[in-house]
Amino acid sequence: MTMTQPAGTTTDQRVEHVDVLIVGAGISGIGAAYHLKERFPGKSLVVLDALESHGGTWKTHQYPGVRSDSDLFTFGYRFKPWRGPSIASSEEILRYLDEVIRENGLDDHIRHEQRVTAATWSSDDRRWTVEVTRGDTGEELVFTTDFLWMCQGYYKHDQGYTPEWPGTDRFRGTVVHPQQWPADLDLTGKQVVVIGSGATAATLIPAIAETAAHVTMLQRSPTFFFARPKTHELATTLRALDVPEEWTHEILRRAYIAELNELTRISAESPDLAREFLIESMRPQLPPDVDIDKHFNPSYRPWQQRIAVLPDGDLFTAIREGKASVVTDTIETFTETGIRTSSGEELEADVIVTATGFDLSVFGDIAFTVDGRPVDFAETVTYRGLMFTGLPNLAYVFGYFRHSWTLRADLISDFVCRLLAHMDEKGASMVVPELRPEDADMPLGPWVDPANFNPGYLARSLHLMPKQGDREPWTHLHEYVEEREILPAADLDDGTLVYR
Incomplete structure (x- = not known):
């Protein structure tokens, strides 16, 4: 990591630059950090989390009996055997995550009590500038990163519905x-x-x-x-x-x-x-x-x-x-x-x-801006449920509804690492999903088809989420049996991902 003087109005601060910045130290963010470190030991990475400790859902939920609703053999990572009962308590899951962090040296990469408030992309600089508030001191921090990996989950942790x-x-x-x-x-x-x-x-x-x-x-x-x-x-x-x-x-x-x-x-x-x-x-x-x-x-x-x-x-x-x-x-x-x-x-x-229930959190309620224009995610179209039109160098983890969340988190980690390697091979510093001419008049539907899945927390917030199309790769698939074949074989040069 390097330290550089910031541009613009933040001349009284220093900016920390990392190759990849991961937002969220729950099951998705910890898994993303593991895969990234395993595949690219030379890349710098930081994981930011607003809480005082890692664990996400398993940290914030403190009600009696809190446990998994999925089996831990699939909710656990594929790279870390689960040795406990199929249905586990939050304490058991947190111990498992502790082991993943300790065994893979991820401690040094995770920063606690650092809440991301804004993320700004500059095509001229080919990087994201991320504004962070440090919870224990109120200090304002600034990071820049070549690639932003959103692993913050999908609902508001500080309040329920x-x-x-x-x-x-x-x-x-x-x-x-x-x-x-x-x-x-x-x-x-x-x-x-x-x-x-x-x-x-x-x-x-x-x-x-x-x-x-x-x-x-x-x-x-x-x-x-x-x-x-x-x-x-x-x-x-x-x-x-x-x-x-x-x-x-x-x-x-x-x-x-x-x-x-x-x-x-x-x-x-x-x-x-x-x-x-x-x-x-x-x-x-x-x-x-x-x-x-x-x-x-x-x-x-x-x-x-x-x-x-x-x-x-x-x-x-x-x-x-x-x-x-x-x-x-x-x-x-x-x-x-x-x-x-x-x-x-x-x-x-x-x-x-x-x-x-809970209230959906649209990308952590972070203010996103691309080249001076505020991002309205409802106006974007998803690329395979993990990237979005008009947002360069950004990936998002949204797990499965029926299968365990982590099955998709692992698949997305594979995809992101493959994409980063592909960018390195091409000498590209920027990648962004863009609709092709043949996709211009494509019918658009909601992030999740209510006929397929319709719980209240989704129905209340679908209008805030990205759209999906009627064909690959502009769809958001929900079944592991499909995606475990499709994502690893996805063509990174089919014209839907534009490199610069």
Whole structure:
């Protein structure tokens, strides 16, 4: 890295230049740093993160029971065998990330409490200028970089999404969102209502039901749940046979990928069959008096929203044991002592947990500018869901919805490293996706097709996200089974990437 005097109005500061600047030290950023260092040991790199430590989601989420919703054999990196249970706690995942950082010497490259606020591209200088605020001191820092790799995730970590309900100011108890869980919140003997039934609620409820007097899951509409063992029986068998962990990791990765591919295929081709499979898998684990069609049969088709995984069926266990119950209704109003639903049912509560999702963060809410023009990402078209028209020397990691996030993060790392090597071979200092003449009148659709995937956090923010076209490479694919073949074979000289 070199230190140079900045241009323009920042003459009282010094600028640190790196070949590649990675934004975000969560699962994506740590993986990107590993791949970059492995492939290009001579390139300088820095990873910036706004938090006081690495880990991203696994650092910010502190609510009881927080765990993975994907198996760790695919959520873990392909280069680092996972040695724990298939479904893991945040503590276990953070220890795994600690090992990746320590074993690969990434500590020296990660800068904590450094929040990126603006990124400006200059075609004359062929580099990005990145403005950073240091959280512990408020100091303003400036970086320049030849390539900007956005790994900051896709939602706002500092606040969750909470709808407005009538009467919230009347409630005399405690209201908390899982993303701002108080460390001193004691639910022992309390009546708790959890609003929502997604992955967060499914994780939280079994954990707090152990000490709370009772937990009611209040949902506007049902979610598909799927119970599976916390540890895959195949992993138990292989480890009992002293099979090397590298082999176990790869075998289990392939097993989970094949299983999920099949469920995804059936959900698309025979949704009624997939629905029947999921409902019948739930039926024997729930009390006979539970109305499964009302509480556990969503109106959307399987996989149009994420299927919530229950390790060892823990949510069903809490319901069977009477520690938790489900109410499917809408909220008429909060009251002094709880919630009154639209059907008139009164739900008593000492604590209300709003597990109502999160707000999408469009590229970290960073102000981007290219050659003096502010960037509106909604006006760009994506190149393979990882680059964007009009934005040079920039890549973005957005993982899969159905498969594990990290499967795509690894694929994108491969692609970016291949692209950087290709630029070096061509002697190019700039690459930018540009629509070809034959693409000029191409129909454009949203970042995610709602017919394919339509959870609320996406529906609320799609208008802010880049568009996609109706043909490669202007599409944003969502299935690992497709991209693991397409991305490694993508032609870097087909005319859609322009080098200068």
